[in-house]
Amino acid sequence: MRKVWIFVSTVGEDPSAKAELRRELLAARRALSPGAAGAAAEALARHALDLPELARARTVAAYVSVGTEPGTRALLDALHRRGIRVLLPVLLPDNDLDWAPYDGPVSLAEVHRPGMMRLLEPVGPRLGPDAVTGADTVLLPGLAVDGRGMRLGRGGGSYDRVLQRLAKAGAHPALVVLLYDDEVVARVPEEPHDHPVQAVATPSGVRRFG
Numbered sequence: 406m407r408k409v410w411i412f413v414s415t416v417g418e419d420p421s422a423k424a425e426l427r428r429e430l431l432a433a434r435r436a437l438s439p440g441a442a443g444a445a446a447e448a449l450a451r452h453a454l455d456l457p458e459l460a461r462a463r464t465v466a467a468y469v470s471v472g473t474e475p476g477t478r479a480l481l482d483a484l485h486r487r488g489i490r491v492l493l494p495v496l497l498p499d500n501d502l503d504w505a506p507y508d509g510p511v512s513l514a515e516v517h518r519p520g521m522m523r524l525l526e527p528v529g530p531r532l533g534p535d536a537v538t539g540a541d542t543v544l545l546p547g548l549a550v551d552g553r554g555m556r557l558g559r560g561g562g563s564y565d566r567v568l569q570r571l572a573k574a575g576a577h578p579a580l581v582v583l584l585y586d587d588e589v590v591a592r593v594p595e596e597p598h599d600h601p602v603q604a605v606a607t608p609s610g611v612r613r614f615g
């Protein structure tokens with residue numbers, strides 16, 4: 406599996422290299438047993454909650470894991486119980502993200518858009534796409550990250566836009582991607598619009614970049 410990716414990355418870092426790596430990583434996630442996924446979510450929440458970036462945050466932008474993603478529900482509830490303001494994304498028709506507060510599990514609703522995975526989104530008041538610029542820490546979904554902090558997302562470009570918006574606003578929240586252990590890879594294909602993150606939290610711990 407890695408052989409294919411190394412070959413692709415040496416011939417040029419084009420969008421198809423990202424698409425190929427995404428397919429491989431999503432297949433690996435699908436192969437995970439429910440028991441292993443549950444244990445991973447628990448360990449991930451434990452390590453993430455130890456992050457000083459979360460302990461001292463007043464506002465955290467996060468997301469609700471779905472399907473085979475590393476589980477974030479326990480983490481969201483722990484942050485909410487600590488009195489931290491948690492913002493969750495609402496996917497807009499152009500793949501940009503709006504934000505609304507997390508107010509416990511009852512504040513979430515399943516949203517199904519044709520051709521896309523079902524998401525759990527907040528039902529509360531929408532705060533607008535710029536609300537993320539008020540976060541002290543942003544927890545990002547992804548499929549892989551490399552040693553430089555370059556992140557591979559699902560390909561919607563939603564978080565690329567978030568990172569661009571933060572830069573434009575001069576906001577510098579801590580950026581932490583949540584992944585499984587084997588999704589920390591040697592190199593992620595990179596395009597000019599990609600921005601690095603500072604850290605990754607996985608079930609086995611936290612790694613910081615640069």
Ligand SMILES: Nc1nc2c(c(=O)[nH]1)N(C=O)[C@@H](CNc1ccc(C(=O)N[C@@H](CCC(=O)O)C(=O)O)cc1)CN2
Nearest residue numbers: 468469470471494496520521522524546559561563564
């Ligand atoms: N749990 C969670 N919430 C999230 C994200 C995420 O990655 N995970 N997002 C991260 O940006 C945003 C939503 N973006 C999404 C981007 C793609 C797909 C999706 O279903 N992709 C299909 C492939 C679709 C296609 O081929 O075009 C897939 O992954 O199977 C869903 C949400 C905001 N909320």
Ligand SMILES: Nc1ncnc2c1ncn2[C@@H]1O[C@H](COP(=O)(O)OP(=O)(O)OP(=O)(O)O)[C@@H](O)[C@H]1O
Nearest residue numbers: 423556557558559560561562563564565566569598
């Ligand atoms: N700031 C931006 N505004 C609008 N579109 C963008 C922006 N940044 C990237 N895109 C577009 O989004 C698409 C997906 O980009 P890319 O493959 O890097 O997504 P990703 O980083 O994997 O996904 P995500 O950011 O949602 O996690 C590309 O077509 C890219 O041109």
